[in-house]
Amino acid sequence: MKLSKILALIFFLSFTFNKHISAQDMNDITRYKINYALARKGNNDMATFLSTRSFEINNQKYLLLINPHTFESRIDIASNYSLRSLEWNNVMAIFKNTPYVKSLEAAAAKDIQLQNAGIDHSIPNETGIALTIDLCPSHKPLDRIIFESVFDEFKKSEQPVPVAISVSGKWMLKHEDDLNWLKSLVKKKELNITWVNHTYNHEVNSLPLSENFLLAPGTHLDIEVLENEKLMLKNGLVPSVFFRFPGLVSDKTLVQKVEGYGYIPIGSDAWLAKGQQANAGSIILIHGNGNEEIGVKDFIQLLKSKQADVKNRQWLLFDLRQGLEKEFE
Numbered sequence: 001m002k003l004s005k006i007l008a009l010i011f012f013l014s015f016t017f018n019k020h021i022s023a024q025d026m027n028d029i030t031r032y033k034i035n036y037a038l039a040r041k042g043n044n045d046m047a048t049f050l051s052t053r054s055f056e057i058n059n060q061k062y063l064l065l066i067n068p069h070t071f072e073s074r075i076d077i078a079s080n081y082s083l084r085s086l087e088w089n090n091v092m093a094i095f096k097n098t099p100y101v102k103s104l105e106a107a108a109a110k111d112i113q114l115q116n117a118g119i120d121h122s123i124p125n126e127t128g129i130a131l132t133i134d135l136c137p138s139h140k141p142l143d144r145i146i147f148e149s150v151f152d153e154f155k156k157s158e159q160p161v162p163v164a165i166s167v168s169g170k171w172m173l174k175h176e177d178d179l180n181w182l183k184s185l186v187k188k189k190e191l192n193i194t195w196v197n198h199t200y201n202h203e204v205n206s207l208p209l210s211e212n213f214l215l216a217p218g219t220h221l222d223i224e225v226l227e228n229e230k231l232m233l234k235n236g237l238v239p240s241v242f243f244r245f246p247g248l249v250s251d252k253t254l255v256q257k258v259e260g261y262g263y264i265p266i267g268s269d270a271w272l273a274k275g276q277q278a279n280a281g282s283i284i285l286i287h288g289n290g291n292e293e294i295g296v297k298d299f300i301q302l303l304k305s306k307q308a309d310v311k312n313r314q315w316l317l318f319d320l321r322q323g324l325e326k327e328f329e
Helices: 003-012 088-094 099-108 144-154 169-174 176-187 221-234 252-260 293-305 307-311 320-328
Strands: 029-040 048-057 060-066 073-077 082-085 128-135 161-167 191-197 283-287
Touching: 029 060, 029 088, 029 221, 048 221, 088 099, 099 252, 099 320, 128 320, 144 161, 144 176, 144 191, 144 293, 144 307, 161 169, 161 320, 169 176, 169 221, 176 191, 191 221, 221 252, 283 293, 293 307
Parallel strands: 128 161, 128 283, 161 191
Antiparallel strands: 029 048, 029 082, 048 060, 060 073
């Protein structure tokens, strides 16, 4: 990574959730909306970011910002930045040479697939995988063994351990204790979690895939996307630039709409419960919501088979953001 980008990243990560915002404040979000803007901190050219959302808390305006080079996201006070409003087409043009837009274009290239559209492979030419864990609505408790096993295996070689969690609104509403436990692992620097939008309702029916999940008649995409973001924020989670389709199901129109929210769709080339094998650079998918015993069992077995390689740093977990930055830089 170039020095200028390293400095920008340090500046950007000084805090990802504005330290003046309390959990109670986040319950008072109003005027939440899509709001694209070029955001610059003072006269620092290196500190130029993309604002994707704006909202108010107690009459104070805030922004959801992303770094188009590193995929990092954060919340900050709008008045800290000089802003230039953008349309989505302007975003694609202005940031066309960044990993962010290149990833959007790569995801769009697979938008005709009914299942598994988007980025499904990362970290080229590296030994290791990116782990993504989906938390769809469920009455069962979180499979904590996944996270405990990951930390136990990697704590000597990677700490905090990177993992991406796709979280749905209805899961958050029913699993406050489990969510707080995950947040505690972040606070203790055991895990570094990238929070992925997995929709608010995550509806599923008995119809064919072409009429199922987000393709079901009557689906309100603004509710699925934006209401889930608001609930994430109210729970202290900063939404990342990534989106995972429920069931990995979409069509060309839906992919375009989701990208129009500023999201990069993330698929998987190793959904373990479906018998898909993890290879170097794979984006692994397992469900940690208590509903996928086979996938969890297969992942634990995979960890055991790689113990020697993990110890010798020959098989690692990669941050999804860093993998895509490396691929598209």
